[in-house]
Amino acid sequence: MRNIDEHSITPAVLESFAQCSDPRLREVLSALVQHLHDFAREVKLSEPEWMAAIEFLTATGQLCNDQRQEFILLSDVLGMSMLTVALNHAKRPEATEATVFGPFHVHGAPELPLGGDMGAGAAGEPLFVNVTVKGPDGQPVAHAQMDVWEADAEGFYDVQREGLPAAQGRAVFRTDAQGGAHFKAVLPVGYPIPTDGPVGRLLQATGRHPWRPAHLHFMIQAPGYETLVTHIFRDGDTYLDSDAVFGVRNSLIGDFQEHPAGATPDGDTSATPFHTLRYDFVLEPSA
Structure with a gap:
């Protein structure tokens, strides 16, 4: 798993799920990774944009409580x-x-x-x-x-x-x-x-x-x-x-x-x- 590039990273991640004992979990995660990686390649996602997405999701989670979701x-x-x-x-x-x-x-x-x-x-x-x-x-x-x-x-x-x-x-x-x-x-x-x-x-x-x-x-x-x-x-x-x-x-x-x-x-x-x-x-x- 060396020398990973923008094309080989996806099959490498998919292969990492090979030992997952839950077939539905493996199916869902594999599809998620495939589509997420394809999306990033399609829009040529920049590192600042991906960090902005992480910060957005972090802020979303921090606002969740018993009264608000x-x-x-x-x-x-x-x-x-x-x-x-x-x-x-x-x-x-x-x-x-x-x-x-x-x-x-x-x-x-x-x-x-x-x-x-x-x-x-x-x-x-x-x-x-x-x-x-x-x-x-x-x-x-x-x-x-x-x-x-x-x-x-x-x-x-x-x-x-x-x-x-x-x-x-x-x-x-x-x-x-x-x-x-x-x-x-x-x-x-x-x-x-x-x-x-x-x-x-x-x-x-x-x-x-x-x-x-x-x-x-x-x-x-x-x-x-x-x-x-x-x-x-x-x-x-x-x-x-x-x-x-x-x-x-x-x-x-x-x-x-x-x-x-x-x-x-x-x-x-x-x-x-x-x-x-x-x-x-x-x-x-x-x-």
């Missing part, structure tokens, strides 16, 4: 998140489409009874959500676990705010025997992804905007079905056709209806206008 954000804006979703979640036509997970999901969100208020004081216009979860045969999926999370009226998730005494804009619900679930939230608004880190600098350098169209996040899990990670987008949003993370699907655009102040679906009254959303989810059976 900058690498997921990077994956999202480069289209890798949606690419892997598309590669791994081919579904029958009637099943609800998946989309990006996003960097702001939190494990252990409070579980609320049906009808509960997941906004928990978050700023925003009232939204009453009524959904069903079914299988492709139309049978209701009872007791499915439904994680829901969203940003507030200022475009921030609770984990982006300091000093909150409890979770806001996120909760876990369980569908009833008929596969239904209803709860109160706040009307989602479009918001920019965080731009104060390396990913924001990348967007600025490439002339891209950071905006996401208004949406609610859902993760639905039930025995016998694939986990569904998806959004419901708000129809009419300015950024539906230029989502910074490429996540919009026509089938995921919901009809958020506005209502004047008065009686609300939960039997109460609202002194301000409110909104309702009705949507049916169809789960894909697990293999």
Whole structure:
């Protein structure tokens, strides 16, 4: 392995994986090295450029913590998140489409009874959500676990705010025997992804905007079905056709209806206008 040059380095590195006992690991690493080396040769990558890339990735990792995942954000804006979703979640036509997970999901969100208020004081216009979860045969999926999370009226998730005494804009619900679930939230608004880190600098350098169209996040899990990670987008949003993370699907655009102040679906009254959303989810059976 002496006298390595720009052409012999690639087969030398590939050969170094020959004793790898995990065939899938060997396959993935070999393809990665091959494409990465070909890329460097194609663009005639300079040493300062490669060092800038290393510094960028280092800064991305340094910004990751329990409240923020900058690498997921990077994956999202480069289209890798949606690419892997598309590669791994081919579904029958009637099943609800998946989309990006996003960097702001939190494990252990409070579980609320049906009808509960997941906004928990978050700023925003009232939204009453009524959904069903079914299988492709139309049978209701009872007791499915439904994680829901969203940003507030200022475009921030609770984990982006300091000093909150409890979770806001996120909760876990369980569908009833008929596969239904209803709860109160706040009307989602479009918001920019965080731009104060390396990913924001990348967007600025490439002339891209950071905006996401208004949406609610859902993760639905039930025995016998694939986990569904998806959004419901708000129809009419300015950024539906230029989502910074490429996540919009026509089938995921919901009809958020506005209502004047008065009686609300939960039997109460609202002194301000409110909104309702009705949507049916169809789960894909697990293999």
